[in-house]
Amino acid sequence: MIKLGVLISGNGTNLVAIQEAIEAKKLDASIELVISSRPKAKGLKRAHDMGLQTMSLSSDIYDLGPSAADEIIASMMRQNEVDYIVMAGYMRKVGEVILKAFPDRVLNLHPALLPSFPGAHAIEQTWLSGVKVAGVTVHFANEVYDQGPIIAQRAIEVPEGASLGELEELIHAEEHKLYPEVLQLLAEDKVKIMGDRTVRIFY
């Protein structure tokens, strides 16, 4: 059983997928706290409707300096004794303050098969590039964006002539499956970062 703190900025569809996996007893975890970087994020209302503890940080706080919001997040996550911080569509950078407070305990999901298409526009770039295989990646966050140790990846065949919207749907559907699965592996203590900073899963 692991305790999770979830960071969101938008619709919170991955947050919902994680909470549903918990309720369906597929994931042995609890969401202790949801923090949104946008007070008006739809995901906040969803979290609230699911009975989760929520908190939001206004852009004023982020404007105070590069680590102002991070100090609050790290402190709140510690007070709630979370084991893992789960980035789920969080559109702000997670900085050193959080990474040092939760070393190898911050998870990120990226909508591409890293190292392909890092950055904020992965799905659009995937679509424009004409690749035939897309995918999703769950990795530990570290100082270098989208380069932390990879825990799991899933490939998705891009259907011929798929629209951007269709591709987005396929990728999000895969995310909603993969993220709870990876969290369950963590709950079962099957994930280990090796000496070379690659990740092994011990099934």
Place this chain on the structure above:
Amino acid sequence: MIKLGVLISGNGTNLVAIQEAIEAKKLDASIELVISSRPKAKGLKRAHDMGLQTMSLSSDIYDLGPSAADEIIASMMRQNEVDYIVMAGYMRKVGEVILKAFPDRVLNLHPALLPSFPGAHAIEQTWLSGVKVAGVTVHFANEVYDQGPIIAQRAIEVPEGASLGELEELIHAEEHKLYPEVLQLLAEDKVKIMGDRTVRIFY
């Protein structure tokens, strides 16, 4: 029915896979000519044993200048009226002379899911990086290395704890399946480069 000219430098395992697909009537093509950039390449002997026309270029020819070998290759391919030039482990650059003589008619196979791991050490880099999904790509060659229009890709799950040798074997096995399949799509005229330089397959 398409006529192929194959460029090799090494063992020619993809060349063998293609010729076997032809002999098994899975691929409606003929290999008109095999050119090796190394006179001692094992693949040359294999080609010869399979009854194929072969030719090799010594490094002296490559040393004459950046397009000396390309002029010979383009000329030989033209004389043999090949429809497509198939790079199969060819370790030299295919330059402008060939690309202009065979526009959108030069195929390359890359042992990774481009744009991940371009360049000459794709499999080793894949293995060291700790990605969980590897793969292969068949694409049209163009002036920018490993960035031509992608025709087909196949993903491969990297087994937990796989050695470099094991991963190499999995990737090569997938290459040997995919390359003949893509050539058959070309033989059936199902491959079209669109206005945006992405490739559509019309099944």
